[in-house]
Amino acid sequence: MSLQVKIIEDQKGMQDFLELPHxxxxxxxxxxxxxxxEVRRTLDVSKNPYFEGCDLQKFVCYDGSEPVARAISVINPxxxxxxxxxxxxxxxxxxxxxxxxxxxxxDAVSEHCRRxxxxxxxxxxxxxxYSELGLLVENFTQPVFFETYNPPWYQVLLKNAGFETLCRLxxxxxxxxxxxxxxxxxxxxxxxxxxxxxxxxFNLLRWKYDLECIREVFNEAFAENWHFLxxxxxxxxxxxxxxxxxxxxxxNWIVEYQGKPVGVMECVMNINPLLKTLNGKLQPADLLRLWxxxxxxxxxxxxxxxxxxxxHQGPVFRMLHTAMGQIAQRYPVVYGTWMTEENxxxxxxxxxxxxxxxxxxxxxxxxx
Numbered sequence: 601m602s603l604q605v606k607i608i609e610d611q612k613g614m615q616d617f618l619e620l621p622h623x624x625x626x627x628x629x630x631x632x633x634x635x636x637x638e639v640r641r642t643l644d645v646s647k648n649p650y651f652e653g654c655d656l657q658k659f660v661c662y663d664g665s666e667p668v669a670r671a672i673s674v675i676n677p678x679x680x681x682x683x684x685x686x687x688x689x690x691x692x693x694x695x696x697x698x699x700x701x702x703x704x705x706x707d708a709v710s711e712h713c714r715r716x717x718x719x720x721x722x723x724x725x726x727x728x729x730y731s732e733l734g735l736l737v738e739n740f741t742q743p744v745f746f747e748t749y750n751p752p753w754y755q756v757l758l759k760n761a762g763f764e765t766l767c768r769l770x771x772x773x774x775x776x777x778x779x780x781x782x783x784x785x786x787x788x789x790x791x792x793x794x795x796x797x798x799x800x801x802f803n804l805l806r807w808k809y810d811l812e813c814i815r816e817v818f819n820e821a822f823a824e825n826w827h828f829l830x831x832x833x834x835x836x837x838x839x840x841x842x843x844x845x846x847x848x849x850x851x852n853w854i855v856e857y858q859g860k861p862v863g864v865m866e867c868v869m870n871i872n873p874l875l876k877t878l879n880g881k882l883q884p885a886d887l888l889r890l891w892x893x894x895x896x897x898x899x900x901x902x903x904x905x906x907x908x909x910x911x912h913q914g915p916v917f918r919m920l921h922t923a924m925g926q927i928a929q930r931y932p933v934v935y936g937t938w939m940t941e942e943n944x945x946x947x948x949x950x951x952x953x954x955x956x957x958x959x960x961x962x963x964x965x966x967x968x
Contacts, residue, residue: 601663603701605708608658614640616660616667621694622880623667630742631749632872633880638842639692642727643672649834650728653677655716661695661705669695669705674727675716678829688713688968690723691733694750695757702757706966714968722766722965724748729827730839734769734938734961741959744870744935745846745901747771748961755962763964767826769938772955777924778932780954786922789915797862799919802852811840813854813861821864821906826940845890846871851900851931853923855907855916863907863916865923870899870935899933905949917949924953 608617618636625631643658645651654676661669671693680686690709695702706721713721726732732748735755743749774780802810815836822828831839846868855863874893878886907916928934936955939946 688718691726738960762966766965769961772936773958777928802849817864862911866903900931
């Protein structure tokens with residue numbers, strides 16, 4: 601075995617980076633091939649405003665001329681400034697089931713990050729805290745949209761490469777939200793309780809304004825969350841680039857108080873069964889077919905719920921609970937994105953709509 605790790609700087613190397621998972625997962629029926637065009641877009645420093653001022657590197661480990669492992673590293677000075685720690689992040693990790701291969705890959709990643717001044721390496725983040733994150737460690741079934749997937753042995757490879765578990769996350773689901781909401785209907789509120797408050801779905805006719813409303817609420821609601829960095833307008837617009845394919849206006853609700861946004865619920869459809877048929881390649885003709893086939897989807901993922909802190913004690917959550925009851929009529933299966941057991945607010949909120957723990961993920965760390 602002749603291993604060499606290269607930092608990717610050309611189109612040939614980028615194609616190796618993109619194609620490697622297809623070889624590794626070729627006999628794994630649970631894997632959903634990511635759209636290669638979306639991975640390219642996400643990792644394009646000239647297009648993705650998240651990487652402004654950051655150091656992004658893409659690594660591929662070769663055995664001779666054969667790609668056998670890959671990862672990215674990200675160093676974000678904004679994270680260092682806010683959290684007071686010089687942490688680098690890794691993501692998009694894939695590897696053959698070979699300890700030597702994985703160790704060789706991360707030796708190169710670690711050395712690069714160390715030279716940039718980083719003292720710790722954490723991941724996986726694909727590529728940041730508001731993207732897909734975590735290594736799947738329990739319940740290796742087909743992922744839903746916005747959920748990572750990997751073989752069971754990846755955690756062993758990381759630990760043998762010097763990583764330890766930093767934190768444990770989980771997702772939740774309810775397979776009969778419609779029935780649960782019928783048995784546990786939202787509590788009716790009086791006009792006095794909701795005075796000054798209104799709730800509405802996302803408005804496509806003024807989508808730029810509504811995206812800004814969502815960004816404003818999330819930046820305040822999540823300001824103290826683990827690893828959270830406020831999103832600029834350009835960052836949020838970029839991250840919402842595929843929203844119109846994976847969501848609908850009536851899956852995204854905004855609560856306003858006296859005309860100002862104070863609460864948001866964002867949901868997306870689980871389009872992964874449709875993406876699986878594309879094998880990672882999205883052709884122009886596929887867009888119309890996907891658009892039509894979306895109507896058959898009956899599963900959603902609650903991407904995020906945010907309420908400005910000064911409105912936690914008001915009717916905002918119950919109003920969003922009412923909106924979820926409406927959504928359940930068309931989408932009876934609901935999943936959630938990751939949360940920690942310590943996040944009592946999130947676990948209680950998902951419990952109110954009957955969601956139970958479903959999958960478990962871990963973030964890993966090693967000192968440099």
